[in-house]
Amino acid sequence: MAARNPSPPPISEQEADVLYSDNIGDTLFSRKWVLKVLFNATQQIKSDNENINVADSLDSELCELWDMSMNKDVAIFLQEVDGVDIFLEIILGSKSSRLTEISIGIMANMACQEDICKDITNREKLIEVMLILMDHRDAPILVEVTRLVHVAISKNETRDKWMNAIQHSTLLDNLIFILENSVNEELLLNCSLLLSSLLTYNKSLVEIVDDEKLRKAVVEAIKQTKNDSGKTRENLLYIQDLLSEQECTSS
Helix, strand or coil: CCCCCCCCCCCCCCHHHCCCCCCCCCCCHHHHHHHHHHHHHHHHHCCCCCCCCHHHHHHHHHHHHHHHHCCCCHHHHHCCCCCCHHHHHHHHCCCCCHHHHHHHHHHHHCCCHHHHHHHHHHHHHHHHHHHHHHHHHCCHHHHHHHHHHHHHHHCCHHHHHHHHHHCCEEEEEHHHHHHHCCCCHHCCCCCCCCHHHHHHHHHHHHCCCCCHHHHHHHHHHHCCCCCCCCCHHHHHHHHHHHHHHHHHHHH
8 A cells, every 4th residue: 555645734823824914805816916016007107108008918917906806805905005095196197098997997896895985985086086087088987987976876875975076067967968979888878877876866956957958868878779678778768757757747
């Protein structure tokens, strides 16, 4: 009978701490790797004047971090290392639409965590920047901005602050413009979802928008989704119903 190799001794608690010290929470994601990616992203801002294109390697790493940020432990770690401040710095300092899109996308993922969403909402500058970015004409950026705003207004503890800021911004006009003019399916979905949610939480918003323009925009968006039996069309029809209810109430 062949001799068996002896089993390795059990790992002590101290050895385990050293072995897994680089792990984020209970995941296998590396703290050092995340910090390196954040550092490289901030360095990109300095080279924007020479080249606004993001290197393929950095783009790939940021996309991986974007996916990772859906994990609660990763989101919390990003918050602990001032990730929100870093992403806001990138948005304000970079000329790269791609960097802006990814930074907002990561924050939208982080905002799915209640405490992080409250932290984001407490930053008035961030809310102001997000609402200003709704004037942007880059569809991928708008997809992520509308996603972040929708996440924030969907939570009871953060809704009021965002709703108040929205009423004093051009966001509603921008949503109407997008619905009337965009052919981007993902953007139409996000905008229809955001607008239907806004009108659900505060039906009086109908009174501060141009009723005729909104109706026309919804009709145009429905035309774009004529072959869509999914959520976008459902949202648009719901908005139409709200407008009809408002008309009946007013008459």
